[in-house]
Amino acid sequence: MKTIKISEAVVRRLPIYLRFLNELSKKNVQTVSSQDLGVKLDLNPAQIRKDLAYFGEFGKKGIGYDVDYLIEKIRQILKLDKVIPVALVGAGNLGRALCNYNAYLKDNMKIVAVFDAQENKIGESINNLKVKPMSELNEVIQEAKVRIGIITVPAAEAQQVADRFVESGVEAILNFAPLIIKVPSEVRVHHADFTTELQSLAYYLD
Template sequence: MKPIKISEAVVRRLPVYLQYLNELSKREVQTVSSQDLGHKLDLNPAQIRKDLAYFGEFGRKGVGYDVTYLIEKIRQILKLDQPLNVGLVGAGNLGHALCNYNKYLKDNMKIVAVFDADPHKYGERINNLIVQPTSELARLVQELNIRIGIITVPAPEAQNVANHFVEAGIEALLNFAPVILKVPDEIRIHHADFTTELLSLAYYMETGGEHA
């Protein structure tokens, strides 16, 4: 039915479009052109049109894209029009921070359970969630239909947590620990390692940076 393979680059731009469209929607902007979008997001307008065209004809020639309609369509493409439950292991600062992002996710994607291996944390409240022992992971992944796992434990424990998630039948993982994890090929894993990000920035610094 849809034999065209969509590249990862395209998929990663869709949430960015969505984010800005939501902003426009809040400002009650009705319509946006690929030119507008491209200017704001620093992307080529042709690229934006092509990205969207992979999934259908969402615009009107001579007019542009209806903001509300395009939001709806992108949400469908990303499958955000159906519930998608997320579980998080590692109730440290980073874990707390991510739980607070639930409000940005709104939609149907939600962190529905938080786990930690430290007994001192069991029962702690994070927003409307209560920290559970990691031993409950497998059971709750099943029970709550958790399909995406977030890993925010220290690096040495990350692989272990990943293994638990995989055994529990998780479909995808988002890893924040600064290590490369091995998981079966059928599990999708994204790395959101901020150290990597920061170190690569260093490359672009002018040398001999002491000014003055």
């Protein structure tokens, strides 16, 4: 019955809902309306209701959404109800920074391995993870059942790293290198590029 195609725009909003719902839950808020969510997240309430309705009837008319129930449902939709093992290549400043999010991502995702091509980085400790050489990538990824790969190497090496990820069976890639990487269509890639982000902001200066 998964015939209706969910647009990327919808999928990108789900984690934003989830994050705010988690905040509400921490404050012991029981119920929230699409109105409330809209105000806090700068979104149209109708859009929020529609987004959620793609996946089921999670609310109660006249009441709103049960916070904890909706959290549970969104986590299921995003497949975040089990910890997803993640690997990262590029133990530079950025890679190191992302490893620090491990605590924040707990219950959802976990960076379980860090790799680097540079000799002098290997063996270094980042957040209790020892940096491993690229030669061990395939083996480690398969053993740890890594499903998502993060690329934080310079642009010149990013495509090679992507190829290695694909080859080792990773299903999705988050690329931070300033370059469009190419992968087979069954692998999902998102680009998270600080430099293009910053440059597009400049357009809006007066």
